[in-house]
Amino acid sequence: MPRAGTRPTxxxxxxxxxxxxxxxxxxxxxxxxxxxxxxxxxxxxxAARTLGYRPNLAARNLRLxxxxxxxxxxxxxxxxxxxxxxxxxxxxxxxxGFGVVLYPSPEGIGPARDPFASAQSALDGVIAxxxxxxxxxxxxxxxxxxxxxxxDPEGSVGxxxxxxxxxxxxxxxxxxxxxxxxRRFLHLAADVASWTFEVRARELxxxxxxxxxxxxxxxxxxxxxxxxxxxxxAALSLAPDRATAVxxxxxxxxxGVYKAARxxxxxxxxxxxxxxxxxxxxxxAIDPELTTVRLDAxxxxxxxxxxxxxxxxxxxxxxxxxxxxxxxxxxxxRAPG
Amino acid sequence: MPRAGTRPTxxxxxxxxxxxxxxxxxxxxxxxxxxxxxxxxxxxxxAARTLGYRPNLAARNLRLxxxxxxxxxxxxxxxxxxxxxxxxxxxxxxxxGFGVVLYPSPEGIGPARDPFASAQSALDGVIAxxxxxxxxxxxxxxxxxxxxxxxDPEGSVGxxxxxxxxxxxxxxxxxxxxxxxxRRFLHLAADVASWTFEVRARELxxxxxxxxxxxxxxxxxxxxxxxxxxxxxAALSLAPDRATAVxxxxxxxxxGVYKAARxxxxxxxxxxxxxxxxxxxxxxAIDPELTTVRLDAxxxxxxxxxxxxxxxxxxxxxxxxxxxxxxxxxxxxRAPG
DNA sequence: AAGCCGTAGTTATACGTAAAACTTCCAGCG
DNA sequence: CGCTGGAAGTTTTACGTATAACTACGGCTT
Numbered sequence: 001m002p003r004a005g006t007r008p009t010x011x012x013x014x015x016x017x018x019x020x021x022x023x024x025x026x027x028x029x030x031x032x033x034x035x036x037x038x039x040x041x042x043x044x045x046x047a048a049r050t051l052g053y054r055p056n057l058a059a060r061n062l063r064l065x066x067x068x069x070x071x072x073x074x075x076x077x078x079x080x081x082x083x084x085x086x087x088x089x090x091x092x093x094x095x096x097g098f099g100v101v102l103y104p105s106p107e108g109i110g111p112a113r114d115p116f117a118s119a120q121s122a123l124d125g126v127i128a129x130x131x132x133x134x135x136x137x138x139x140x141x142x143x144x145x146x147x148x149x150x151x152d153p154e155g156s157v158g159x160x161x162x163x164x165x166x167x168x169x170x171x172x173x174x175x176x177x178x179x180x181x182x183r184r185f186l187h188l189a190a191d192v193a194s195w196t197f198e199v200r201a202r203e204l205x206x207x208x209x210x211x212x213x214x215x216x217x218x219x220x221x222x223x224x225x226x227x228x229x230x231x232x233x234a235a236l237s238l239a240p241d242r243a244t245a246v247x248x249x250x251x252x253x254x255x256g257v258y259k260a261a262r263x264x265x266x267x268x269x270x271x272x273x274x275x276x277x278x279x280x281x282x283x284x285a286i287d288p289e290l291t292t293v294r295l296d297a298x299x300x301x302x303x304x305x306x307x308x309x310x311x312x313x314x315x316x317x318x319x320x321x322x323x324x325x326x327x328x329x330x331x332x333x334r335a336p337g
Numbered sequence: 338m339p340r341a342g343t344r345p346t347x348x349x350x351x352x353x354x355x356x357x358x359x360x361x362x363x364x365x366x367x368x369x370x371x372x373x374x375x376x377x378x379x380x381x382x383x384a385a386r387t388l389g390y391r392p393n394l395a396a397r398n399l400r401l402x403x404x405x406x407x408x409x410x411x412x413x414x415x416x417x418x419x420x421x422x423x424x425x426x427x428x429x430x431x432x433x434g435f436g437v438v439l440y441p442s443p444e445g446i447g448p449a450r451d452p453f454a455s456a457q458s459a460l461d462g463v464i465a466x467x468x469x470x471x472x473x474x475x476x477x478x479x480x481x482x483x484x485x486x487x488x489d490p491e492g493s494v495g496x497x498x499x500x501x502x503x504x505x506x507x508x509x510x511x512x513x514x515x516x517x518x519x520r521r522f523l524h525l526a527a528d529v530a531s532w533t534f535e536v537r538a539r540e541l542x543x544x545x546x547x548x549x550x551x552x553x554x555x556x557x558x559x560x561x562x563x564x565x566x567x568x569x570x571a572a573l574s575l576a577p578d579r580a581t582a583v584x585x586x587x588x589x590x591x592x593g594v595y596k597a598a599r600x601x602x603x604x605x606x607x608x609x610x611x612x613x614x615x616x617x618x619x620x621x622a623i624d625p626e627l628t629t630v631r632l633d634a635x636x637x638x639x640x641x642x643x644x645x646x647x648x649x650x651x652x653x654x655x656x657x658x659x660x661x662x663x664x665x666x667x668x669x670x671r672a673p674g
Numbered sequence: 675a676a677g678c679c680g681t682a683g684t685t686a687t688a689c690g691t692a693a694a695a696c697t698t699c700c701a702g703c704g
Numbered sequence: 705c706g707c708t709g710g711a712a713g714t715t716t717t718a719c720g721t722a723t724a725a726c727t728a729c730g731g732c733t734t
Contacts, residue, residue: 025721
């Protein structure tokens with residue numbers, strides 16, 4: 001009989017079933033074939049059920065030296081994108097008996113010097129978005145198996161990388177706008193130092209360089225609607241050779257451009273075409289609906305977890321970029337004039 | 338010298354500092370006053386530093402019988418609201434040496450029968466949103482300390498509750514619209530069985546019952562822009578006594594109403610006033626900006642964690658509702674006619 | 675009949691930490 | 705001078721699990 005108020009242990013189950021603790025461990029761990037008779041095994045299972053036995057994870061983790069838990073490090077969860085990444089990662093993890101702990105970037109959460117206060121040694125591996133930069137050094141110090149999301153394949157020596165084909169998406173957006181006759185571009189860039197944004201800038205510039213008569217201006221903005229509004233309003237005020245198309249680093253920035261356009265009396269898409277990246281719910285909430293690049297966040301998370309599992313099992317995390325799709329909606333139209 | 342490839346243990350630190358393992362535990366656990374000399378303590382700290390020692394959490398948890406980790410159960414993270422709740426909870430938790438594990442509602446994540454596959458016994462307590470209903474029974478079975486967010490104070494026997502003053506918010510919204518002359522109301526309700534939504538319906542109905550000539554119609558919709566659009570379009574098509582004000586259960590639903598209004602050729606706010614609840618970024622992205630009730634998600638999370646800490650320490654989690662604010666923007670105007 | 679093997683278990687141990695209980699030494703007091 | 709008491713440690717144990725190593729026994733082969 002287990003002492004009241006305490007959770008039953010495998011020893012309590014053993015006592016109830018009239019066997020040794022080892023037998024309980026074997027049966028419940030599904031390692032009993034040829035070691036325990038079917039009748040005894042059933043008695044053990046029955047005892048565990050009636051006592052409501054749950055193995056103590058701390059003890060198991062200590063014994064096994066691993067936790068079957070991985071950490072997902074993401075920037076602030078201000079959009080549903082990383083929620084989707086989490087969902088995908090957690091689904092694949094669950095299929096393999098793993099759990100995923102979500103670690104949104106500090107930003108006032110705790111002692112920033114130790115982003116892993118709650119996790120520390122209790123992890124088997126880490127999946128980290130390149131946007132959560134400051135956490136990386138700490139991870140490296142712990143030399144845990146690491147998968148980087150949307151990060152420079154060259155720069156992340158040692159770590160596996162899983163990337164979205166952002167370059168391809170930007171190419172599609174640019175070609176779409178060029179096809180509509182646009183030549184004067186504004187790139188509204190996120191003011192975050194992260195590879196995934198560098199790719200956007202690089203690809204857009206590269207694409208436009210090959211087009212005679214094309215011009216590209218760049219404005220930086222914090223990733224928020226208000227921030228984008230201010231930045232875009234300033235950039236679009238230069239009347240004479242104002243841009244006719246604004247390529248934004250993400251959908252939130254695009255929503256800010258809508259507001260700036262409204263203030264300036266510019267109609268979207270007649271006088272100004274706007275594009276985003278992400279395809280958030282926001283993209284269809286605003287009017288006109290936003291032409292954007294759809295990123296499959298859940299697939300991204302699934303692939304990330306898949307790669308980490310591969311690393312953990314000593315397999316090769318063969319990385320190929322995840323394709324993205326241009327979704328043409330009402331925010332882009334033929335260039336004016 | 339610790340064997341290569343393995344993390345150093347407290348015994349390794351002890352060896353390096355020339356003391357016993359117990360001394361290391363005392364020093365690093367800050368329980369050494371009067372038990373270990375300052376000089377020895379410093380030697381231990383130095384050794385721990387140079388070896389890069391991190392205590393093994395599994396061992397500590399096993400020894401102490403607690404994990405200093407709590408679970409936050411929330412519905413899907415499709416808006417930034419629960420991200421804010423997490424941030425607030427995690428901040429307070431960190432100040433008390435606790436960690437918070439986020440558990441977004443299953444919805445295809447894992448074996449739904451066991452929502453705590455990754456957590457199980459490794460928890461000291463749970464904070465759960467009433468919107469994540471199915472998880473509750475499982476929690477109850479584990480009889481962990483529990484704090485419910487936005488849940489019926491009567492219904493949640495035994496558990497502490499922390500609530501937003503949603504009723505007050507609905508009252509403010511209704512009074513605002515009544516003051517603008519509106520009498521025909523449509524309530525666009527979330528089709529989720531949860532106390533926080535029941536309160537909205539009850540309070541709105543109660544308020545309007547006391548107003549002569551006021552009418553209230555209700556339409557249900559899934560919490561998404563598309564869902565709200567379809568539901569609102571149907572409800573607003575009844576031409577003769579169509580509602581002039583739509584009170585929505587949250588901002589996403591309100592965004593759907595905008596789209597329905599656009600399809601029906603109704604101008605917001607001239608012909609139709611619309612209100613939301615939450616004050617998400619979305620509220621200022623749409624045009625006109627949305628009149629809504631601002632909920633302080635971070636404060637909500639802080640209070641939730643505070644209440645749980647109180648329960649864990651045997652104190653009284655004195656619960657008072659968290660005030661909310663009506664934010665009047667461009668989506669509400671005088672009733673037409 | 676001796677040896678062997680498969681079945682059905684048990685006993686013993688290790689994981690790393692925290693802390694209770696013990697030891698040793700020395701200073702100070704009566 | 706013997707005794708007390710505090711300082712500064714050490715030794716030991718327990719937490720609950722998984723598993724390696726061992727035992728006991730009956731049936732079968734040779």
